[in-house]
Amino acid sequence: MERAEKGGGRGCRCGGSWSHRGDLDRWWLWRGGHGSKVVASPNTHKTRWLWARPVPATSVPCPSAGPQRTMKVLLLTGLGALFFAYYWDDNFDPASLQGARVLLTGANAGVGEELAYHYARLGSHLVLTAHSEALLQKVVGNCRKLGAPKVFYIAADMASPEAPESVVQFALDKLGGLDYLVLNHIGGAPAGTRARTPQATRWLMQVNFLSYVQLTSRALPSLTDSKGSLVVVSSLLGRVPTSFSTPYSAAKFALDGFFGSLRRELDVQDVNVAITMCVLGLRDRASAAEAVRGVTRVKAAPGPKAALAVIRGGATRAAGVFYPWRFHLLCLLRRWLPRPRAWFIRQDLNVTAAAAA
Numbered sequence: 001m002e003r004a005e006k007g008g009g010r011g012c013r014c015g016g017s018w019s020h021r022g023d024l025d026r027w028w029l030w031r032g033g034h035g036s037k038v039v040a041s042p043n044t045h046k047t048r049w050l051w052a053r054p055v056p057a058t059s060v061p062c063p064s065a066g067p068q069r070t071m072k073v074l075l076l077t078g079l080g081a082l083f084f085a086y087y088w089d090d091n092f093d094p095a096s097l098q099g100a101r102v103l104l105t106g107a108n109a110g111v112g113e114e115l116a117y118h119y120a121r122l123g124s125h126l127v128l129t130a131h132s133e134a135l136l137q138k139v140v141g142n143c144r145k146l147g148a149p150k151v152f153y154i155a156a157d158m159a160s161p162e163a164p165e166s167v168v169q170f171a172l173d174k175l176g177g178l179d180y181l182v183l184n185h186i187g188g189a190p191a192g193t194r195a196r197t198p199q200a201t202r203w204l205m206q207v208n209f210l211s212y213v214q215l216t217s218r219a220l221p222s223l224t225d226s227k228g229s230l231v232v233v234s235s236l237l238g239r240v241p242t243s244f245s246t247p248y249s250a251a252k253f254a255l256d257g258f259f260g261s262l263r264r265e266l267d268v269q270d271v272n273v274a275i276t277m278c279v280l281g282l283r284d285r286a287s288a289a290e291a292v293r294g295v296t297r298v299k300a301a302p303g304p305k306a307a308l309a310v311i312r313g314g315a316t317r318a319a320g321v322f323y324p325w326r327f328h329l330l331c332l333l334r335r336w337l338p339r340p341r342a343w344f345i346r347q348d349l350n351v352t353a354a355a356a357a
Contacts, residue, residue: 092312098123099149101175101226103168103219105158106185108135111233111280114307115182120148122311127171128153130185150175158185158207164214171219178222180314183212184233201247208251213258220273229274231314232259236279263319274317278310281324 102119106112108130116128120143128143130136133155143151152174156163171178187207216230223230234256237249256277263275306323313321 092316094122096315097311100124100179101171101177102180102182103127103129103171103175103178104182104184105129105167105215106183106233107139107153108132111303111307111310112184113139114303115184115310116143117146118304118307118311120144120146120151123147123149124180125150125175126152127174129156129167131155131157158211159187159203161206161210161214164211165218168215168218172222177226178219179226179228180231181215181219181223181228182231182233182310182314183215185211201250204247204251205254208248209254209258212255216259216262223273224271227272229276229314229317230259231276231278231310233278233280233310236281239279274314276310276313276318276321278313278321278323280306280310 097119100119100122102124104112104115104119104126107116107128112130116126116139119126126143126148128136128139128151133153136153136155140151140153152170154167154170156167158164168178185207187204212232222228232255235248235252237245237252239253239256241249241253259275259277266273266275309321309323312318
């Protein structure tokens with residue numbers, strides 16, 4: 001403990017901080033604290049001992065609180081600026097897609113159909129593929145009305161191991177090469193425990209994973225020559241596992257692992273081919289809604305907006321696209337909460353209906 005001498009300008013500190021000004025017979029605390037306080041009086045040569053009650057910290061500001069508060073504000077401002085720069089920095093140039101050669105799979109409905117229309121408006125040359133020829137003809141006609149210079153289509157069932165190679169060869173013959181390979185097709189399965197049979201899992205892995213690998217392997221030489229882009233439309237279930245979607249989620253996780261490893265291989269080999277992984281929510285199409293009817297309460301993402309986010313990400317060669325953007329937060333939270341409690345799962349899932357399916 002340090003005493004304040006007579007008439008001096010020194011203060012003392014014990015438990016809390018205080019100051020003594022010259023000849024003024026008074027003291028005050030900057031911070032609350034317990035203990036005895038020593039005050040020197042200018043009228044006597046004696047020292048008075050006082051027992052003081054703690055003063056709340058908010059009553060009188062601490063001199064050191066100002067810089068600390070300023071540093072916190074600057075830190076939060078910096079983090080906020082980085083967040084907005086990450087999500088709002090948009091160098092998308094629509095003119096870069098004019099004349100681009102695009103092979104788009106799953107183009108008959110939902111996000112795939114909207115992707116075809118966006119590319120058509122931007123003046124890209126298109127080869128569209130899906131399993132339904134009637135629906136493809138309708139989409140091709142609409143693309144021509146929207147101004148697409150060239151539009152071709154080939155009906156193919158990706159459950160057949162021979163289909164992926166024939167589709168890529170058709171696109172190379174019609175367009176002379178590829179600048180974008182947009183992999184969007186999916187093989188849906190009803191949610192529930194019955195979808196976990198070996199036959200259903202084998203079929204889903206062929207459509208949702210192995211066909212992606214085959215298409216990529218066949219198109220990669222052309223994309224390497226054009227320094228093009230691979231755009232893979234995946235799902236949140238490929239990042240965050242959920243209940244009653246075991247085979248589908250397994251295929252989507254396989255996509256994330258395969259293309260993540262491929263990206264590193266291309267970087268090591270100095271191959272200038274971009275890979276954009278797109279994490280979307282529930283598809284805005286009738287088949288997707290029917291597969292989860294009565295099982296999930298999650299709403300489908302709007303097809304046109306999701307498709308535009310995919311196109312922007314591919315054109316800017318972004319590593320990842322999340323639509324809606326909150327999915328990025330969910331993927332980050334999964335690292336901290338790898339095993340969420342069942343209560344959270346039940347908020348968006350009708351467990352009784354899923355288990356009975």
